[in-house]
Amino acid sequence: MARSRAPRWRLPLLIGCIALLAAIAVWVVYLDRVVTREFQGRHWSVPARVFAAPLELYVGAPVAADDLEEELRRLHYRSGDPSAGPGVYRRHGGAFDLQARRVRFIDELREPTRVSIRAGSDSITDLRHADGTELPVFRLDPPVVGSVFPIHGEDRLVLSPADVPPLLRSGIKLIEDRRFDEHHGVDAYGVLRALWANLRARRVVQGGSTLTQQLVKNYFLSDEQTFGRKATEAVMALRLEAHFSKEEILVAYLNEVYLGQDGARAIHGFGLGSEYYFAKPLAELDVGELALLIGLVKGPSFYDPRRHADRASARRNLVLQEFADAHLIDSTAAKRAAASSLGLRPPGGSYVPAYLDLVRRHLKRDYAEADLAAAGLAVYTSLDPRAQAAAERALAVNLKRLDAASRVRGASLEGAVIVAEPNSGDVVAVVGGRDVGTDSFNRALDARRPIGSLVKPAVYLTALETGRYNAATLIEDAPIELKLADGSIWAPQNYEHQVYGRVPMARALAESMNLATVRLGLDLGLPQVADTLQSLGLETRPALNPSLLLGTVEMTPLEVVQVYTSLANGGFRARLRAVRAVLDEHGRPLKSFKVQVEAAAPPAAVYQLDRMLTLVTTRGTGHDAAARLPRGTVVAGKTGTSSDTRDSWFAGFTGSYVAVAWVGYDDNRATGLTGAAGALPVWADTLAHLKSASFQPVPPELVEDRWIGFGDGLETTPACSADAVSIAVPRGTVLPGKPDCTAASSGHAAAPTGTVTDKVKAWFNTLIH
Amino acid sequence: MVQHPHSLTRLALAFAAAAVLLSGCPAPAPRPSLPSPPVPSPPATGASPSGRPPPSAPAPAPRPPAPVRENHLSPATRSLVAQAHTLLARGDIDAASSTLDRALHIEPNNPLLWIELGRLRLVESDAHQAEGCGRRALALASGDPATQRQARRLLADALRAQQRNQEAREVESQADIIQP
Numbered sequence: 001m002a003r004s005r006a007p008r009w010r011l012p013l014l015i016g017c018i019a020l021l022a023a024i025a026v027w028v029v030y031l032d033r034v035v036t037r038e039f040q041g042r043h044w045s046v047p048a049r050v051f052a053a054p055l056e057l058y059v060g061a062p063v064a065a066d067d068l069e070e071e072l073r074r075l076h077y078r079s080g081d082p083s084a085g086p087g088v089y090r091r092h093g094g095a096f097d098l099q100a101r102r103v104r105f106i107d108e109l110r111e112p113t114r115v116s117i118r119a120g121s122d123s124i125t126d127l128r129h130a131d132g133t134e135l136p137v138f139r140l141d142p143p144v145v146g147s148v149f150p151i152h153g154e155d156r157l158v159l160s161p162a163d164v165p166p167l168l169r170s171g172i173k174l175i176e177d178r179r180f181d182e183h184h185g186v187d188a189y190g191v192l193r194a195l196w197a198n199l200r201a202r203r204v205v206q207g208g209s210t211l212t213q214q215l216v217k218n219y220f221l222s223d224e225q226t227f228g229r230k231a232t233e234a235v236m237a238l239r240l241e242a243h244f245s246k247e248e249i250l251v252a253y254l255n256e257v258y259l260g261q262d263g264a265r266a267i268h269g270f271g272l273g274s275e276y277y278f279a280k281p282l283a284e285l286d287v288g289e290l291a292l293l294i295g296l297v298k299g300p301s302f303y304d305p306r307r308h309a310d311r312a313s314a315r316r317n318l319v320l321q322e323f324a325d326a327h328l329i330d331s332t333a334a335k336r337a338a339a340s341s342l343g344l345r346p347p348g349g350s351y352v353p354a355y356l357d358l359v360r361r362h363l364k365r366d367y368a369e370a371d372l373a374a375a376g377l378a379v380y381t382s383l384d385p386r387a388q389a390a391a392e393r394a395l396a397v398n399l400k401r402l403d404a405a406s407r408v409r410g411a412s413l414e415g416a417v418i419v420a421e422p423n424s425g426d427v428v429a430v431v432g433g434r435d436v437g438t439d440s441f442n443r444a445l446d447a448r449r450p451i452g453s454l455v456k457p458a459v460y461l462t463a464l465e466t467g468r469y470n471a472a473t474l475i476e477d478a479p480i481e482l483k484l485a486d487g488s489i490w491a492p493q494n495y496e497h498q499v500y501g502r503v504p505m506a507r508a509l510a511e512s513m514n515l516a517t518v519r520l521g522l523d524l525g526l527p528q529v530a531d532t533l534q535s536l537g538l539e540t541r542p543a544l545n546p547s548l549l550l551g552t553v554e555m556t557p558l559e560v561v562q563v564y565t566s567l568a569n570g571g572f573r574a575r576l577r578a579v580r581a582v583l584d585e586h587g588r589p590l591k592s593f594k595v596q597v598e599a600a601a602p603p604a605a606v607y608q609l610d611r612m613l614t615l616v617t618t619r620g621t622g623h624d625a626a627a628r629l630p631r632g633t634v635v636a637g638k639t640g641t642s643s644d645t646r647d648s649w650f651a652g653f654t655g656s657y658v659a660v661a662w663v664g665y666d667d668n669r670a671t672g673l674t675g676a677a678g679a680l681p682v683w684a685d686t687l688a689h690l691k692s693a694s695f696q697p698v699p700p701e702l703v704e705d706r707w708i709g710f711g712d713g714l715e716t717t718p719a720c721s722a723d724a725v726s727i728a729v730p731r732g733t734v735l736p737g738k739p740d741c742t743a744a745s746s747g748h749a750a751a752p753t754g755t756v757t758d759k760v761k762a763w764f765n766t767l768i769h
Numbered sequence: 770m771v772q773h774p775h776s777l778t779r780l781a782l783a784f785a786a787a788a789v790l791l792s793g794c795p796a797p798a799p800r801p802s803l804p805s806p807p808v809p810s811p812p813a814t815g816a817s818p819s820g821r822p823p824p825s826a827p828a829p830a831p832r833p834p835a836p837v838r839e840n841h842l843s844p845a846t847r848s849l850v851a852q853a854h855t856l857l858a859r860g861d862i863d864a865a866s867s868t869l870d871r872a873l874h875i876e877p878n879n880p881l882l883w884i885e886l887g888r889l890r891l892v893e894s895d896a897h898q899a900e901g902c903g904r905r906a907l908a909l910a911s912g913d914p915a916t917q918r919q920a921r922r923l924l925a926d927a928l929r930a931q932q933r934n935q936e937a938r939e940v941e942s943q944a945d946i947i948q949p
């Protein structure tokens with residue numbers, strides 16, 4: 001009876017079972033496919049890493065012993081025995097012995113190298129290989145300054161099997177998956193053990209997941225905790241083990257694992273973890289540091305060593321104890337490591353969002369955002385961390401001081417600074433505002449403001465180029481009224497509402513006279529002035545209103561730097577460059593951005609103008625600069641103030657750098673600050689920190705130096721006139737002389753000789769006498 | 770990713786140019802038997818890369834004042850230039866260019882380095898940039914006739930590479946007449 005009833009339910013059950021098995025088989029095969037296909041062609045999402053320019057060392061390089069040590073510390077070299085390994089230096093007074101790390105530059109991969117360096121109180125005095133032979137030039141590691149990771153994106157540094165230290169290999173297995181080498185992806189004992197431990201503790205104290213399961217979870221699956229997902233994870237783990245070696249799985253795990261969060265940036269893998277927490281390559285971590293990283297795997301946010309140092313320390317010590325119990329290290333080493341500090345690198349510091357913003361914009365012309373975020377590119381930039389730090393500090397200190405002195409309450413001044421090397425066009429520092437740590441409004445690149453008198457050098461250069469004017473030519477500073485196209489009357493005034501009459505061009509520029517400049521510019525023609533601005537590097541043609549001559553044209557600090565680079569560069573336009581080269585993930589060059597120079601203006605005219613611009617900083621509106629720079633440093637520059645003092649500017653150059661500073665309010669209200677009061681101190685303090693050489697251009701053969709009276713423009717000598725200034729004029733120019741003063745019978749034999757510095761010194765002497 | 774379709778052509782060009790550059794290298798080969806000169810000697814061959822012999826200049830033009838400057842490379846930049854030549858001889862133009870970049874950062878106002886860079890730009894078939902380098906070098910070589918000659922030669926080559934032969938001839942004739 002029972003028999004006769006059986007077929008009635010057995011058949012559907014059988015069919016159901018077969019269908020279920022078939023479905024499971026299909027599912028397993030599908031998961032197998034997914035695992036093999038995706039893991040085989042695994043491609044870590046590696047954001048582009050951005051490097052600053054390496055510090056070049058050579059005999060005479062302006063790097064003092066203390067600077068060198070500071071730089072080594074910035075690169076996280078530690079003091080010790082340099083024969084012990086890379087990343088270690090020893091200092092005795094000015095003598096350094098160091099073992100440089102293995103490092104990739106744009107043009108070479110350098111293996112660890114030992115060098116001996118001697119540094120004095122202001123420069124490098126000797127440089128040698130370890131064997132004592134001379135080394136002409138040596139560069140330190142290019143510092144990493146960030147990565148171009150996507151919003152809410154993963155950041156990582158991929159390790160190859162050879163990069164994994166043995167203690168990490170055995171330690172991670174010990175702490176996370178003891179039976180890793182035996183199981184086939186899922187560890188039944190481990191699950192039971194975890195279950196038992198959890199039951200005893202009545203909470204989850206252990207997870208039974210193997211490393212393989214954790215990898216599968218992170219790599220293939222979402223974060224939800226359902227039975228179905230657990231089953232999928234187990235099957236995938238088994239299939240992964242069936243197809244790939246333990247070694248491949250372990251290394252993949254070490255690259256995938258999540259180790260912390262830095263704002264929007266997720267820290268993945270031990271390679272980046274080591275750099276993020278300790279600023280050292282993994283190979284240089286000591287036992288305690290490695291134990292901390294391994295301990296973090298359990299809960300990167302719970303054990304976050306920056307926020308919960310006590311928890312992190314306890315976790316590290318537990319891991320060290322386990323290491324010792326398993327004889328991975330001896331117990332004295334464990335005790336010593338447990339007694340040491342966590343060794344974290346100081347937070348922040350090298351993060352430079354404003355500069356990275358410029359890098360990103362330059363790269364966007366050539367690369368898709370997705371490639372930058374994932375393709376593992378290495379981006380070598382021109383950033384000089386020392387210049388960046390100097391500019392950030394100069395802006396912060398001065399804005400604080402200016403805010404305190406300001407009568408405007410409830411609003412903070414803002415500012416921007418850009419520093420570049422004029423010859424190469426390399427941008428070495430970008431400060432986009434007083435809050436340097438955030439990706440906020442980047443005023444250096446995006447604040448487009450009227451440039452005020454920064455435009456005037458273009459007017460005077462136009463004049464010099466005609467050959468009809470020189471620095472001594474008298475021009476008329478007198479009231480002028482113009483009827484504009486819209487019928488209104490434009491009547492510009494000087495800043496102090498004074499009228500100066502006939503003045504030499506050099507003085508009109510140095511003292512930034514509006515009336516004289518407008519008259520000169522109208523005489524030359526607005527289109528001609530606009531042409532000059534464009535050939536100097538302004539990309540969009542300015543509107544041809546007469547007010548162009550007083551700087552109603554709006555420019556960003558970056559555009560101003562481009563224009564002033566041509567003046568700093570003797571009339572050659574060097575295209576500004578933030579990125580020097582991009583290498584692919586294997587270190588092969590993908591693209592290099594070369595130094596680009598083009599003739600922008602006649603060198604002789606630019607030389608004459610530049611000499612006039614040095615008078616701005618000695619006799620004119622920019623004379624406060626001298627007090628902030630090392631004594632005797634020659635600089636050239638120009639103040640700029642837009643109408644109602646809404647914008648305070650200073651742009652100028654030394655022998656090594658061209659820089660621009662801007663100070664103003666974001667809502668465009670009046671600051672009450674001239675260019676000299678607001679931006680100039682920021683500019684001068686930045687350059688004062690950079691040990692910048694004096695501006696000493698090579699004099700073109702077509703010009704010669706002469707002395708004139710600053711007030712009357714008549715040729716004179718320093719002995720004869722207290723206000724004698726040195727200018728450059730075309731060779732053989734006839735200048736009217738001061739009666740009884742021309743030492744020269746031949747007209748121009750009184751030309752002073754020597755460098756610009758000598759002349760400035762001579763001028764200082766005339767003041768003293 | 771980015772491939773250089775003309776890598777072979779570039780390689781060949783590189784070898785050719787390296788030969789030219791090495792012959793005109795301002796860093797002298799070590800000659801232990803000779804007393805070392807105070808400054809690296811200018812190119813002794815005078816071989817114009819354009820192939821034409823420099824016309825002799827018997828011009829009794831008014832002599833400019835004695836040279837006030839003599840440009841030479843520092844030990845650091847000299848070693849980098851030598852390194853760039855080695856890289857170029859190997860055909861690694863990008864690395865050679867980056868190496869000259871380094872030198873330029875150390876001595877940005879040295880016209881000899883701009884001449885090196887301009888020669889490299891010619892190898893890269895970037896005559897426009899070679900011209901820029903030539904003009905920059907010429908401006909910086911003010912007062913140094915030997916370096917000016919080298920700069921003018923570079924400039925003339927760069928102009929000729931842009932089919933601006935008339936300008937090239939003018940630059941060359943300046944080199945021969947104005948300078949002693």
